[in-house]
Amino acid sequence: MHSGELARLAGVTVRTLRHYHQVGLLDEPERRSNGYRDYGVQSLVRVLRIKRLAALGIPLERMPSLLDDEAGPDGSVEEDPRKVLDELDLELAGQMDRIAGRRRLIARLREHSAAPDLPPELAPFFAVFATSGLSPELVRADRDQSVLLAHLVGEDAMPFLERFYERLTRPDMVPAVTGIAERFARLGPGSTEEETTALADEFVRTFRPVLAELAAAGEHIDLSGSADLFGEYTSGQFNEQQLRVVEQLEAKFEAQGEPGPT
Known part of the structure; x- marks a missing residue:
């Protein structure tokens, strides 16, 4: 039989047969006078055995010894x-x-109707923010920052991040957190120094008890090694007035010897 007939009977393509030849799984018969290769039934059996092994997930490179039943001098088989x-x-x-x-x-x-790219551990908390009245832009911004945070803290510190968000989404906290987020989003060229300072102070008053509660339980994550990444992220996302608030927050938490919220 020629290659097309062999391929049809075996349920493969001629291209597949050629590949089996190339990797040494199937011998190439001599060509007949008409230029076609003449395959026998044994070739068909060989291809059917290859298909059986492939269906089990056995890689092609491991097949030769299984197909040929190769045995060493002591009678043991290679595979x-x-x-x-x-x-x-x-x-x-x-x-x-x-x-x-x-x-x-x-x-x-x-x-929780969460986006596929959101860390699943944080899905319940983002569902709260998504229904809290925050603008889609703010929800997306928080999502992006959380994706970065989740990657940097890794699996070991993910429980800390979960508990942090769990506290932020408590009914008594959601209005304060969303209010700060909205005020932060509205900062711009027209914002005064008093406004940025007041917002930084409000931020500290709101988040410090949460961080203190976690610290008292012995929970903390060290992201000092990721400072450059966060700096690049904030500088690319925040305007001058928002960056001023971030700087004030860093200074306030450092002055108290406390880690910031991120």
């Missing part, structure tokens, strides 16, 4: 089929665990 199956089963179990974990994250995001 023990039982070992290969054990490894495949273990790999699939790991994939299933990862898929199950991914589905849990998706369910959490769907539950």
Whole structure:
């Protein structure tokens, strides 16, 4: 049979047959006088065996010894089929665990109608802010900053970030937090020094108890090594008056020997 017929019978493409030739899985028969290669039934069986192994997830480079039943002088085979199956089963179990974990994250995001790019751990809290009356621009800005924070703190410190946001979204805190966010967003060239200072003071009065509560519980994250990244982020997102508030906040928290909120 020629290559087209072999491919049809085996349920593969001629291009796939050529690839099997190139990687050494399938011998190339001699060409006949008409220029076509003449494959026998054994070639068909070989391709069907390759398909079986591929369907199990066995990579092509591991197939030769399984296909050829190669054995050493002592009778041992290079690839023990039982070992290969054990490894495949273990790999699939790991994939299933990862898929199950991914589905849990998706369910959490769907539950709170959160965006797919939001850290799932923070989804419940952003749902609160999204319904608190904040403008879409402010919600997006907070999301972007939180995505950056979540990446920098890593999995180990994520519980701190969750508890921080949990406290900010308590019913008694939401009005104050959203009010500060709105005032911060309105800062611009027409804002006075008194306004920026007053906002920084209000920020400290609102957030200091939350940070103190977490610190008393022994919770804190050190982001000093990420200062340059935050500096680049704020300088690219905030205007001059907003940056002035950020500088005042840093000075106020440093003067008290306390870590800032970010």
